[in-house]
Amino acid sequence: MSTSHKSLKTLQDLAHTRVDEATKHLGELIASKQASEVKLAMLQQYRTEYRDRFMQTARSGIEPNAWRNYSAFLIKLDEAIAAQQMSVDHSHKATEHGQQKWVSEHTRAKAFDTLSLRQEQHEQLRQNKRExxxxxxxxxxxxxxxxxxxxS
Structure with a gap:
């Protein structure tokens, strides 16, 4: 195996390692994004249910102190939903970046695979000529x- 072939093989192996790392990282980002979206959906559902309970209680009469408590809690839920929405948005951006990174690493690895294949074909052709x-x-x-x- 020639020095250039060994160098190319090293680069090819490194590129595949980077693809594996990018794949693993992307999987983690996707799982995190999904968990973040589930948490947001749960908060939104809880807020809807809590608001419905509040409205039902308000229809049958509610004391001012209970009204303030319901209102304050709905505000806290809205704040939690807004914070979770920011987390979801951040997760989406991180996942998109992870996908771009994976595509880039995958493309680089394919390029090294192609170079390696061409080098092997060239070497085989030279070997066939020698034979x-x-x-x-x-x-x-x-x-x-x-x-x-x-x-004679």
Whole structure:
């Protein structure tokens, strides 16, 4: 194996390692994004249910203190939902970046694979030519010996 082939193999291995790392990282980002979205959906559902309970209680009459408590809690839920929405947005951006990173690493690895394949094909072609030359020389030497033996 030539030095250039060893160097290319090292680069190819490194590129595949980076693809594996990018794949793992992307999987983690996707899982995090999904968990973040589930948490947001749960908060939104809880807020809807809590608001519905508040409205039902308000229809049948509610004391001012209970009204303030319901209102304050709904405000806290809205703040939590807004914070979670920011987390979801951040997760989406991080996942998109992770996908771009994976595509970039995958493309780089494919390029090294292509270079390696071309180098192997080129080496095989050179080997085939060497073998053909050796075969031709062997045939030529054999024919010359036959001529020399037959002519003497």
């Amino acid at each position: 053909q030359i050796q075969s031709d020389e062997h045939s030529s030497n054999k024919f010359r010996k036959q001529q020399e033996e037959g002519g």
